[in-house]
Amino acid sequence: MTAVMPARTTPDQGNVVLRAQGLSKRFGGLLAVQNVSFTQYAGEILAVIGPNGAGKTTLLNLLSGVYRPTSGQLWLLGNDVTGHAMEARCHAGxxxxxxxxxxxxxxxxxxxxxxxxxxxxxxxxxxxxxxxxxxxxxxxxxxxxxxxxxxxxxxxxxxxxxxxxxxxxxPQVLLLDEVMAGLRPAEAQEAVALVRSVQESGVSVLFIEHIMPVVRDLADRVVVMDQGQVIAEGTYREVTANPQVVSAYLGTETELHA
Ligand SMILES: Nc1ncnc2c1ncn2[C@@H]1O[C@H](COP(=O)(O)OP(=O)(O)O)[C@@H](O)[C@H]1O
Ligand SMILES: [Mg+2]
Structure with a gap:
Protein backbone atom coordinates (compact mmCIF):
# COMPACT_ATOMS: atom_id res chain seq x y z
CA MET A 1 0.00 0.00 0.00
CA THR A 2 1.39 3.42 -0.88
CA ALA A 3 1.11 6.17 1.63
CA VAL A 4 -0.85 9.20 0.50
CA MET A 5 1.48 12.15 0.62
CA PRO A 6 -0.06 15.32 1.96
CA ALA A 7 -0.04 18.30 -0.39
CA ARG A 8 3.30 20.06 -0.17
CA THR A 9 2.91 23.49 1.32
CA THR A 10 5.47 25.54 3.15
CA PRO A 11 4.05 26.58 6.52
CA ASP A 12 4.04 30.32 5.83
CA GLN A 13 2.30 29.93 2.47
CA GLY A 14 -0.74 28.46 4.16
CA ASN A 15 -1.63 31.70 5.76
CA VAL A 16 -2.25 34.81 3.69
CA VAL A 17 -2.53 38.08 5.63
CA LEU A 18 -2.78 40.50 2.72
CA ARG A 19 -3.77 39.95 -0.88
CA ALA A 20 -4.03 42.66 -3.51
CA GLN A 21 -5.54 41.85 -6.86
CA GLY A 22 -5.26 44.28 -9.77
CA LEU A 23 -5.13 47.43 -7.63
CA SER A 24 -5.06 50.68 -9.60
CA LYS A 25 -5.26 54.33 -8.59
CA ARG A 26 -5.73 57.15 -11.05
CA PHE A 27 -5.02 60.82 -10.30
CA GLY A 28 -6.50 62.68 -13.27
CA GLY A 29 -4.44 61.58 -16.25
CA LEU A 30 -1.87 59.70 -14.15
CA LEU A 31 -2.16 56.04 -13.25
CA ALA A 32 -0.03 56.23 -10.09
CA VAL A 33 -0.70 52.55 -9.30
CA GLN A 34 -1.47 50.22 -12.14
CA ASN A 35 -2.84 46.70 -11.83
CA VAL A 36 -0.78 45.77 -8.76
CA SER A 37 -1.19 42.27 -7.37
CA PHE A 38 0.75 40.65 -4.55
CA THR A 39 0.34 38.29 -1.64
CA GLN A 40 1.81 38.60 1.83
CA TYR A 41 2.04 35.53 4.05
CA ALA A 42 1.73 35.46 7.82
CA GLY A 43 4.94 36.32 9.62
CA GLU A 44 6.57 37.65 6.49
CA ILE A 45 8.50 40.90 6.15
CA LEU A 46 7.70 42.17 2.67
CA ALA A 47 9.56 45.15 1.21
CA VAL A 48 8.19 47.40 -1.52
CA ILE A 49 10.96 49.23 -3.36
CA GLY A 50 11.21 51.29 -6.53
CA PRO A 51 12.56 54.62 -7.76
CA ASN A 52 11.01 57.91 -6.67
CA GLY A 53 7.52 58.35 -8.05
CA ALA A 54 7.07 54.61 -8.66
CA GLY A 55 3.77 54.62 -6.76
CA LYS A 56 4.89 53.04 -3.47
CA THR A 57 3.28 55.54 -1.12
CA THR A 58 0.10 55.56 -3.21
CA LEU A 59 0.01 51.76 -2.93
CA LEU A 60 0.39 52.01 0.85
CA ASN A 61 -2.43 54.55 0.88
CA LEU A 62 -4.59 52.06 -0.99
CA LEU A 63 -3.69 49.34 1.52
CA SER A 64 -4.41 51.46 4.59
CA GLY A 65 -7.58 52.98 3.12
CA VAL A 66 -6.46 56.59 2.70
CA TYR A 67 -7.56 56.17 -0.94
CA ARG A 68 -10.15 53.92 -2.54
CA PRO A 69 -8.74 52.13 -5.57
CA THR A 70 -9.92 53.11 -9.04
CA SER A 71 -10.13 49.37 -9.61
CA GLY A 72 -8.99 46.15 -7.99
CA GLN A 73 -9.55 44.35 -4.72
CA LEU A 74 -7.86 43.94 -1.36
CA TRP A 75 -8.25 41.17 1.19
CA LEU A 76 -7.04 41.44 4.78
CA LEU A 77 -6.91 38.17 6.72
CA GLY A 78 -9.25 36.65 4.17
CA ASN A 79 -11.84 39.44 4.32
CA ASP A 80 -12.54 41.73 1.39
CA VAL A 81 -11.76 45.20 2.78
CA THR A 82 -11.74 47.02 -0.58
CA GLY A 83 -14.64 49.26 0.40
CA HIS A 84 -13.63 49.68 4.04
CA ALA A 85 -12.54 53.00 5.49
CA MET A 86 -9.19 53.45 7.23
CA GLU A 87 -10.60 53.06 10.73
CA ALA A 88 -12.40 49.80 9.83
CA ARG A 89 -9.17 48.42 8.38
CA CYS A 90 -7.36 49.40 11.54
CA HIS A 91 -9.95 47.55 13.61
CA ALA A 92 -9.58 44.58 11.26
CA GLY A 93 -5.85 44.35 12.07
CA PRO A 171 -2.20 45.13 14.16
CA GLN A 172 -1.59 41.76 12.55
CA VAL A 173 -0.05 43.55 9.61
CA LEU A 174 2.09 46.66 10.13
CA LEU A 175 2.65 49.05 7.21
CA LEU A 176 5.76 51.22 7.32
CA ASP A 177 6.59 53.97 4.83
CA GLU A 178 10.30 54.85 4.84
CA VAL A 179 10.64 54.92 8.61
CA MET A 180 14.43 54.76 8.24
CA ALA A 181 14.59 57.98 6.19
CA GLY A 182 16.94 60.54 7.69
CA LEU A 183 18.46 58.15 10.22
CA ARG A 184 22.21 57.75 10.61
CA PRO A 185 23.50 54.24 9.81
CA ALA A 186 23.78 53.26 13.50
CA GLU A 187 20.25 54.52 14.13
CA ALA A 188 18.98 52.64 11.08
CA GLN A 189 20.48 49.48 12.56
CA GLU A 190 18.51 50.09 15.76
CA ALA A 191 15.37 50.61 13.71
CA VAL A 192 16.06 47.36 11.83
CA ALA A 193 16.29 45.55 15.17
CA LEU A 194 12.98 47.08 16.20
CA VAL A 195 11.22 45.90 13.02
CA ARG A 196 12.75 42.46 13.52
CA SER A 197 11.36 42.34 17.07
CA VAL A 198 7.95 43.34 15.73
CA GLN A 199 8.07 40.38 13.35
CA GLU A 200 9.18 38.09 16.18
CA SER A 201 6.13 39.16 18.16
CA GLY A 202 3.99 37.65 15.39
CA VAL A 203 3.17 40.74 13.34
CA SER A 204 3.63 40.66 9.56
CA VAL A 205 5.38 43.76 8.23
CA LEU A 206 5.05 45.45 4.85
CA PHE A 207 7.57 48.24 4.46
CA ILE A 208 8.62 50.77 1.85
CA GLU A 209 12.31 51.56 1.99
CA HIS A 210 14.94 53.07 -0.24
CA ILE A 211 17.93 52.22 1.96
CA MET A 212 19.10 49.02 0.30
CA PRO A 213 21.14 47.57 3.20
CA VAL A 214 17.96 47.77 5.28
CA VAL A 215 15.97 45.98 2.57
CA ARG A 216 18.67 43.32 2.30
CA ASP A 217 18.77 42.77 6.07
CA LEU A 218 15.04 42.74 6.73
CA ALA A 219 13.01 41.61 3.75
CA ASP A 220 11.95 37.99 3.30
CA ARG A 221 10.62 39.01 -0.10
CA VAL A 222 10.81 42.17 -2.19
CA VAL A 223 8.22 43.64 -4.57
CA VAL A 224 9.70 46.15 -7.03
CA MET A 225 7.55 48.92 -8.52
CA ASP A 226 8.30 51.24 -11.40
CA GLN A 227 5.89 53.69 -13.04
CA GLY A 228 2.97 52.35 -11.03
CA GLN A 229 3.52 48.70 -11.89
CA VAL A 230 5.13 45.70 -10.23
CA ILE A 231 8.15 44.88 -12.39
CA ALA A 232 9.73 42.17 -10.23
CA GLU A 233 9.16 40.11 -7.12
CA GLY A 234 11.48 37.75 -5.26
CA THR A 235 14.29 37.66 -2.75
CA TYR A 236 16.60 40.65 -2.40
CA ARG A 237 19.25 38.79 -4.40
CA GLU A 238 16.82 37.89 -7.16
CA VAL A 239 15.35 41.33 -7.67
CA THR A 240 18.65 43.21 -7.52
CA ALA A 241 20.02 40.89 -10.23
CA ASN A 242 16.94 41.43 -12.43
CA PRO A 243 17.89 43.49 -15.54
CA GLN A 244 14.51 45.29 -15.59
CA VAL A 245 15.06 46.38 -11.98
CA VAL A 246 18.63 47.46 -12.68
CA SER A 247 17.44 49.55 -15.62
CA ALA A 248 14.61 51.11 -13.57
CA TYR A 249 17.19 52.33 -11.05
CA LEU A 250 19.68 53.52 -13.67
CA GLY A 251 20.28 57.25 -13.35
CA THR A 252 18.58 57.45 -9.95
CA GLU A 253 20.40 58.36 -6.74
CA THR A 254 19.81 54.96 -5.18
CA GLU A 255 22.62 52.46 -5.21
CA LEU A 256 20.81 49.21 -5.90
CA HIS A 257 23.41 46.86 -4.50
CA ALA A 258 23.88 47.17 -0.77
N1 LIG B 1 -2.60 62.95 -4.30
C1 LIG B 1 -1.99 62.93 -5.50
N2 LIG B 1 -2.49 63.63 -6.55
C2 LIG B 1 -1.89 63.60 -7.76
N3 LIG B 1 -0.77 62.88 -8.04
C3 LIG B 1 -0.24 62.18 -7.04
C4 LIG B 1 -0.80 62.15 -5.72
N4 LIG B 1 -0.03 61.35 -4.93
C5 LIG B 1 0.95 60.89 -5.71
N5 LIG B 1 0.85 61.39 -6.97
C6 LIG B 1 1.72 61.06 -8.10
O1 LIG B 1 1.70 59.65 -8.25
C7 LIG B 1 2.99 59.16 -8.59
C8 LIG B 1 3.43 58.17 -7.55
O2 LIG B 1 3.70 58.86 -6.35
P1 LIG B 1 4.08 58.12 -4.99
O3 LIG B 1 3.09 57.05 -4.74
O4 LIG B 1 4.24 59.16 -3.95
O5 LIG B 1 5.50 57.48 -5.37
P2 LIG B 1 6.68 56.94 -4.44
O6 LIG B 1 6.16 56.80 -3.05
O7 LIG B 1 7.05 55.62 -5.05
O8 LIG B 1 7.79 57.92 -4.55
C9 LIG B 1 3.90 60.36 -8.69
O9 LIG B 1 3.95 60.76 -10.06
C10 LIG B 1 3.18 61.42 -7.86
O10 LIG B 1 3.46 62.71 -8.32
MG1 LIG C 1 6.86 57.59 -1.15
Whole structure:
Protein backbone atom coordinates (compact mmCIF):
# COMPACT_ATOMS: atom_id res chain seq x y z
CA MET A 1 0.00 0.00 0.00
CA THR A 2 1.39 3.42 -0.88
CA ALA A 3 1.11 6.17 1.63
CA VAL A 4 -0.85 9.20 0.50
CA MET A 5 1.48 12.15 0.62
CA PRO A 6 -0.06 15.32 1.96
CA ALA A 7 -0.04 18.30 -0.39
CA ARG A 8 3.30 20.06 -0.17
CA THR A 9 2.91 23.49 1.32
CA THR A 10 5.47 25.54 3.15
CA PRO A 11 4.05 26.58 6.52
CA ASP A 12 4.04 30.32 5.83
CA GLN A 13 2.30 29.93 2.47
CA GLY A 14 -0.74 28.46 4.16
CA ASN A 15 -1.63 31.70 5.76
CA VAL A 16 -2.25 34.81 3.69
CA VAL A 17 -2.53 38.08 5.63
CA LEU A 18 -2.78 40.50 2.72
CA ARG A 19 -3.77 39.95 -0.88
CA ALA A 20 -4.03 42.66 -3.51
CA GLN A 21 -5.54 41.85 -6.86
CA GLY A 22 -5.26 44.28 -9.77
CA LEU A 23 -5.13 47.43 -7.63
CA SER A 24 -5.06 50.68 -9.60
CA LYS A 25 -5.26 54.33 -8.59
CA ARG A 26 -5.73 57.15 -11.05
CA PHE A 27 -5.02 60.82 -10.30
CA GLY A 28 -6.50 62.68 -13.27
CA GLY A 29 -4.44 61.58 -16.25
CA LEU A 30 -1.87 59.70 -14.15
CA LEU A 31 -2.16 56.04 -13.25
CA ALA A 32 -0.03 56.23 -10.09
CA VAL A 33 -0.70 52.55 -9.30
CA GLN A 34 -1.47 50.22 -12.14
CA ASN A 35 -2.84 46.70 -11.83
CA VAL A 36 -0.78 45.77 -8.76
CA SER A 37 -1.19 42.27 -7.37
CA PHE A 38 0.75 40.65 -4.55
CA THR A 39 0.34 38.29 -1.64
CA GLN A 40 1.81 38.60 1.83
CA TYR A 41 2.04 35.53 4.05
CA ALA A 42 1.73 35.46 7.82
CA GLY A 43 4.94 36.32 9.62
CA GLU A 44 6.57 37.65 6.49
CA ILE A 45 8.50 40.90 6.15
CA LEU A 46 7.70 42.17 2.67
CA ALA A 47 9.56 45.15 1.21
CA VAL A 48 8.19 47.40 -1.52
CA ILE A 49 10.96 49.23 -3.36
CA GLY A 50 11.21 51.29 -6.53
CA PRO A 51 12.56 54.62 -7.76
CA ASN A 52 11.01 57.91 -6.67
CA GLY A 53 7.52 58.35 -8.05
CA ALA A 54 7.07 54.61 -8.66
CA GLY A 55 3.77 54.62 -6.76
CA LYS A 56 4.89 53.04 -3.47
CA THR A 57 3.28 55.54 -1.12
CA THR A 58 0.10 55.56 -3.21
CA LEU A 59 0.01 51.76 -2.93
CA LEU A 60 0.39 52.01 0.85
CA ASN A 61 -2.43 54.55 0.88
CA LEU A 62 -4.59 52.06 -0.99
CA LEU A 63 -3.69 49.34 1.52
CA SER A 64 -4.41 51.46 4.59
CA GLY A 65 -7.58 52.98 3.12
CA VAL A 66 -6.46 56.59 2.70
CA TYR A 67 -7.56 56.17 -0.94
CA ARG A 68 -10.15 53.92 -2.54
CA PRO A 69 -8.74 52.13 -5.57
CA THR A 70 -9.92 53.11 -9.04
CA SER A 71 -10.13 49.37 -9.61
CA GLY A 72 -8.99 46.15 -7.99
CA GLN A 73 -9.55 44.35 -4.72
CA LEU A 74 -7.86 43.94 -1.36
CA TRP A 75 -8.25 41.17 1.19
CA LEU A 76 -7.04 41.44 4.78
CA LEU A 77 -6.91 38.17 6.72
CA GLY A 78 -9.25 36.65 4.17
CA ASN A 79 -11.84 39.44 4.32
CA ASP A 80 -12.54 41.73 1.39
CA VAL A 81 -11.76 45.20 2.78
CA THR A 82 -11.74 47.02 -0.58
CA GLY A 83 -14.64 49.26 0.40
CA HIS A 84 -13.63 49.68 4.04
CA ALA A 85 -12.54 53.00 5.49
CA MET A 86 -9.19 53.45 7.23
CA GLU A 87 -10.60 53.06 10.73
CA ALA A 88 -12.40 49.80 9.83
CA ARG A 89 -9.17 48.42 8.38
CA CYS A 90 -7.36 49.40 11.54
CA HIS A 91 -9.95 47.55 13.61
CA ALA A 92 -9.58 44.58 11.26
CA GLY A 93 -5.85 44.35 12.07
CA UNK A 94 -3.96 46.75 9.83
CA UNK A 95 -1.58 49.22 11.49
CA UNK A 96 0.32 52.00 9.82
CA UNK A 97 3.25 54.24 10.57
CA UNK A 98 3.44 57.27 8.36
CA UNK A 99 6.35 58.52 6.26
CA UNK A 100 5.79 61.96 7.69
CA UNK A 101 5.73 61.45 11.42
CA UNK A 102 2.70 63.09 12.96
CA UNK A 103 2.16 62.52 16.64
CA UNK A 104 0.18 64.99 18.72
CA UNK A 105 3.09 67.31 19.54
CA UNK A 106 1.82 68.78 22.83
CA UNK A 107 0.74 65.45 24.31
CA UNK A 108 3.26 63.29 26.11
CA UNK A 109 4.88 60.32 24.43
CA UNK A 110 2.87 58.02 26.68
CA UNK A 111 -0.40 59.79 25.89
CA UNK A 112 0.29 59.52 22.17
CA UNK A 113 0.65 55.75 22.40
CA UNK A 114 -2.39 55.51 24.69
CA UNK A 115 -4.45 57.20 21.96
CA UNK A 116 -3.25 54.53 19.53
CA UNK A 117 -4.32 51.80 21.93
CA UNK A 118 -7.77 53.37 22.43
CA UNK A 119 -8.20 53.72 18.69
CA UNK A 120 -7.16 50.13 18.05
CA UNK A 121 -8.65 46.80 17.32
CA UNK A 122 -10.42 45.63 20.45
CA UNK A 123 -12.40 47.88 22.69
CA UNK A 124 -10.00 48.85 25.46
CA UNK A 125 -10.69 50.94 28.52
CA UNK A 126 -8.41 53.79 29.54
CA UNK A 127 -6.43 51.98 32.27
CA UNK A 128 -5.79 49.05 29.90
CA UNK A 129 -4.75 51.40 27.12
CA UNK A 130 -2.38 53.27 29.44
CA UNK A 131 -0.79 50.01 30.55
CA UNK A 132 -0.43 48.73 27.01
CA UNK A 133 1.18 52.04 26.07
CA UNK A 134 3.79 51.63 28.82
CA UNK A 135 4.56 48.10 27.57
CA UNK A 136 5.06 49.41 24.06
CA UNK A 137 7.29 52.24 25.23
CA UNK A 138 9.47 49.59 26.89
CA UNK A 139 9.54 47.53 23.73
CA UNK A 140 10.39 50.45 21.48
CA UNK A 141 13.06 51.89 23.78
CA UNK A 142 11.08 54.98 24.73
CA UNK A 143 10.27 54.22 28.37
CA UNK A 144 12.70 56.86 29.64
CA UNK A 145 10.91 59.47 27.53
CA UNK A 146 7.33 58.56 28.46
CA UNK A 147 6.51 61.89 30.08
CA UNK A 148 8.20 64.17 27.57
CA UNK A 149 6.07 66.12 25.13
CA UNK A 150 6.18 64.37 21.75
CA UNK A 151 7.73 67.44 20.10
CA UNK A 152 10.81 67.08 22.30
CA UNK A 153 11.85 63.78 20.72
CA UNK A 154 14.74 63.31 18.31
CA UNK A 155 14.09 62.00 14.81
CA UNK A 156 14.96 58.41 15.77
CA UNK A 157 12.71 58.65 18.82
CA UNK A 158 9.94 60.06 16.62
CA UNK A 159 10.18 57.02 14.38
CA UNK A 160 10.05 54.76 17.40
CA UNK A 161 7.00 56.63 18.65
CA UNK A 162 5.32 56.20 15.28
CA UNK A 163 5.94 52.45 15.39
CA UNK A 164 4.73 52.30 19.01
CA UNK A 165 1.53 54.15 18.07
CA UNK A 166 0.89 51.79 15.17
CA UNK A 167 1.59 48.73 17.35
CA UNK A 168 -0.74 50.09 20.01
CA UNK A 169 -3.65 49.41 17.67
CA UNK A 170 -2.73 45.68 17.88
CA PRO A 171 -2.20 45.13 14.16
CA GLN A 172 -1.59 41.76 12.55
CA VAL A 173 -0.05 43.55 9.61
CA LEU A 174 2.09 46.66 10.13
CA LEU A 175 2.65 49.05 7.21
CA LEU A 176 5.76 51.22 7.32
CA ASP A 177 6.59 53.97 4.83
CA GLU A 178 10.30 54.85 4.84
CA VAL A 179 10.64 54.92 8.61
CA MET A 180 14.43 54.76 8.24
CA ALA A 181 14.59 57.98 6.19
CA GLY A 182 16.94 60.54 7.69
CA LEU A 183 18.46 58.15 10.22
CA ARG A 184 22.21 57.75 10.61
CA PRO A 185 23.50 54.24 9.81
CA ALA A 186 23.78 53.26 13.50
CA GLU A 187 20.25 54.52 14.13
CA ALA A 188 18.98 52.64 11.08
CA GLN A 189 20.48 49.48 12.56
CA GLU A 190 18.51 50.09 15.76
CA ALA A 191 15.37 50.61 13.71
CA VAL A 192 16.06 47.36 11.83
CA ALA A 193 16.29 45.55 15.17
CA LEU A 194 12.98 47.08 16.20
CA VAL A 195 11.22 45.90 13.02
CA ARG A 196 12.75 42.46 13.52
CA SER A 197 11.36 42.34 17.07
CA VAL A 198 7.95 43.34 15.73
CA GLN A 199 8.07 40.38 13.35
CA GLU A 200 9.18 38.09 16.18
CA SER A 201 6.13 39.16 18.16
CA GLY A 202 3.99 37.65 15.39
CA VAL A 203 3.17 40.74 13.34
CA SER A 204 3.63 40.66 9.56
CA VAL A 205 5.38 43.76 8.23
CA LEU A 206 5.05 45.45 4.85
CA PHE A 207 7.57 48.24 4.46
CA ILE A 208 8.62 50.77 1.85
CA GLU A 209 12.31 51.56 1.99
CA HIS A 210 14.94 53.07 -0.24
CA ILE A 211 17.93 52.22 1.96
CA MET A 212 19.10 49.02 0.30
CA PRO A 213 21.14 47.57 3.20
CA VAL A 214 17.96 47.77 5.28
CA VAL A 215 15.97 45.98 2.57
CA ARG A 216 18.67 43.32 2.30
CA ASP A 217 18.77 42.77 6.07
CA LEU A 218 15.04 42.74 6.73
CA ALA A 219 13.01 41.61 3.75
CA ASP A 220 11.95 37.99 3.30
CA ARG A 221 10.62 39.01 -0.10
CA VAL A 222 10.81 42.17 -2.19
CA VAL A 223 8.22 43.64 -4.57
CA VAL A 224 9.70 46.15 -7.03
CA MET A 225 7.55 48.92 -8.52
CA ASP A 226 8.30 51.24 -11.40
CA GLN A 227 5.89 53.69 -13.04
CA GLY A 228 2.97 52.35 -11.03
CA GLN A 229 3.52 48.70 -11.89
CA VAL A 230 5.13 45.70 -10.23
CA ILE A 231 8.15 44.88 -12.39
CA ALA A 232 9.73 42.17 -10.23
CA GLU A 233 9.16 40.11 -7.12
CA GLY A 234 11.48 37.75 -5.26
CA THR A 235 14.29 37.66 -2.75
CA TYR A 236 16.60 40.65 -2.40
CA ARG A 237 19.25 38.79 -4.40
CA GLU A 238 16.82 37.89 -7.16
CA VAL A 239 15.35 41.33 -7.67
CA THR A 240 18.65 43.21 -7.52
CA ALA A 241 20.02 40.89 -10.23
CA ASN A 242 16.94 41.43 -12.43
CA PRO A 243 17.89 43.49 -15.54
CA GLN A 244 14.51 45.29 -15.59
CA VAL A 245 15.06 46.38 -11.98
CA VAL A 246 18.63 47.46 -12.68
CA SER A 247 17.44 49.55 -15.62
CA ALA A 248 14.61 51.11 -13.57
CA TYR A 249 17.19 52.33 -11.05
CA LEU A 250 19.68 53.52 -13.67
CA GLY A 251 20.28 57.25 -13.35
CA THR A 252 18.58 57.45 -9.95
CA GLU A 253 20.40 58.36 -6.74
CA THR A 254 19.81 54.96 -5.18
CA GLU A 255 22.62 52.46 -5.21
CA LEU A 256 20.81 49.21 -5.90
CA HIS A 257 23.41 46.86 -4.50
CA ALA A 258 23.88 47.17 -0.77
N1 LIG B 1 -2.60 62.95 -4.30
C1 LIG B 1 -1.99 62.93 -5.50
N2 LIG B 1 -2.49 63.63 -6.55
C2 LIG B 1 -1.89 63.60 -7.76
N3 LIG B 1 -0.77 62.88 -8.04
C3 LIG B 1 -0.24 62.18 -7.04
C4 LIG B 1 -0.80 62.15 -5.72
N4 LIG B 1 -0.03 61.35 -4.93
C5 LIG B 1 0.95 60.89 -5.71
N5 LIG B 1 0.85 61.39 -6.97
C6 LIG B 1 1.72 61.06 -8.10
O1 LIG B 1 1.70 59.65 -8.25
C7 LIG B 1 2.99 59.16 -8.59
C8 LIG B 1 3.43 58.17 -7.55
O2 LIG B 1 3.70 58.86 -6.35
P1 LIG B 1 4.08 58.12 -4.99
O3 LIG B 1 3.09 57.05 -4.74
O4 LIG B 1 4.24 59.16 -3.95
O5 LIG B 1 5.50 57.48 -5.37
P2 LIG B 1 6.68 56.94 -4.44
O6 LIG B 1 6.16 56.80 -3.05
O7 LIG B 1 7.05 55.62 -5.05
O8 LIG B 1 7.79 57.92 -4.55
C9 LIG B 1 3.90 60.36 -8.69
O9 LIG B 1 3.95 60.76 -10.06
C10 LIG B 1 3.18 61.42 -7.86
O10 LIG B 1 3.46 62.71 -8.32
MG1 LIG C 1 6.86 57.59 -1.15
Missing amino acids: LGRAFQIVRPFPEMTVHENVTVGALFGKRGMNLPQARERAYDLLERTGLAAHADKAAHELTLLQDKRLEVARALATQ
